[in-house]
Amino acid sequence: MVRRLLVEDVLDGLRERIIAGEFPVDSPLPGELELVGQYEVSRVTVREAIKVLHAQGLVRAERGRGTFVNPMRRWTSLPAVVRALGAQGDPRQVSLDLLEMRRVLEGGAAELAAQRIGSEELTALARLLETMRGASAAADVEAFVRADLGFHAEILAASGNAFLPVLMEPLSAVLAAARAQTSAVPEIQAHAIEEHARILAALAGGDGAAARTAMDAHMQQTAEDLSRYIIA
Template structure:
């Protein structure tokens, strides 16, 4: 068990160095000798740690050349990708890609929910929108984000597709962080309130096509706001 723990520690620290940009995509990582000296562990421990990251496709070995960092889109570990999204430096690209993912999944979930959502869930959606308005009035960003996330979470569960809600659960922490950044802009809050109201109305109509379109319009507005009001402002 002790050896396995050491392997995990070495792998985690090397992953941290990759995520923080010390070893960007395409860079060569240090060899076994250098890493074993840094961590004061055997070369066998380092070799096992490197194999762990290779199995997750974070690293790739080219015989005769060395061990290289793969681009993020080749990584096979969701946990590692989420760590990169939460702690990495390339926030702009990560934020855009998160919205792209949400757009693919949430528009479909909203379409499904239109035919399955309960009356009490519709009322809960309107309640979340009211909470967003109240938070906007006093500029309570934390309360606004909480209501925003609850609104979307309700729709995911109302789709009654178990895979959708399970897929989104690991993303919660990253989404909360990104929502807090964007929702700090009052104009973005105003746009979000309007779109959430329209989504709730579309779901109340029980019209799948209208519901999908309402969510898609919201995702497009979210992407536009991110690019125009957040990223360009930096």
Template sequence: MARKSLVGEVADDLLDRIVAGEFPPGALVPGELELSAQHEVSRMTVREAMKTLEAQRILSVQRGRGTFVNAVDQWNSLEALLRAASAHVGNELAGIQLIELRRMLETGACALAAPRITEADLARLRGFLADMRDAHDRGDVDEFVGADLAFHDVILEASGNVFLTAVFQPLHRMLAARRKETSRVPDIQEHALGMHAAVLAALESRDAKAASEAMDAHMTQTLDDLVNYVQ
């Protein structure tokens, strides 16, 4: 994954503070000078970050008064809305609801991918599964999570449905954070390896029903692991 730009880092940090409630709707956010000092970046960088959040209707500028936080129902960034919703319902419920959403979307993606998947796609899946095994053996959680996410991305792409890919893109931040949390448990990694292997086998058979069922079983195992090992 490419390193986030300084503008992105400043915008992301300010959004985190807004979502955490430090700056609730209607609150005045710090000015350029204060933010540039906090982040040790130029005022131009801060200005561009603020423009990013303004374009997403998270912030609004009132001339002569400053920059204020808009109500969440005015935001037009799906990623920001997802982060706000996750913070609102709490960590435990957010984890469960994220898996529920993934089950609805990814079982369908797997069914679509089964008859459409190419040999090149399957080779990529085998490669990412091998990367997961290698990372598991070495105890490298970050690489395990990276390969895990990449495995699922291949399936979304192989589904041939551009809307599925577009819907999932804003979820990546939360998915990565959740996977890092759960993948620190060696048993959960073992379960994930088995489930990914079953999904791969179903896709290799090009059986849509089997692929959907394999992904559904993976989501069930993921939810069980979340409840039994993490929460």
């Protein structure tokens, strides 16, 4: 357990240094012994952390030369990509790119869910929507965000496709942080409640095309709200 925590510490430290640009693309990481000294851990711990960076595509090994940083297009860790784009890219574009991805995934999820959703899931969605309304009236942003995220998670699960929730899970922390920012704006809360009600109505009607359209409209409204209230 202790070594696993040490590995995580080294891994997080190196990943953050790569994201921050301390080690640019194609530059070498410090040697094993240097990293042992920097992090005050064993060589085995350093090797395990480097192994994870390899698995996530952040670095590559070049025989006889060392370990080098890969360009972001080769990274396979979604959280690392999101953090790097947030640190190095245009925050407005990052937010809009995330919405585009959600539009593709969640629109399809809503269409599938309309065909497969059961009464229990519909009841859960209705409760979450009421929670959003109550939280908005009480100016409880934290409760609003929890219900909002729960609403979307319920739809992903109701799609019946096991891959969709797994694909979205790495974004959970990013989405929660983004919702906390946007949901502090009363106008955005009002729009979200309206759009979620339309999505629920389409799901309850079993209309896949209408559910996809309603989810797409929600994402479009979110993009407009971001541009108007948050990243103008």
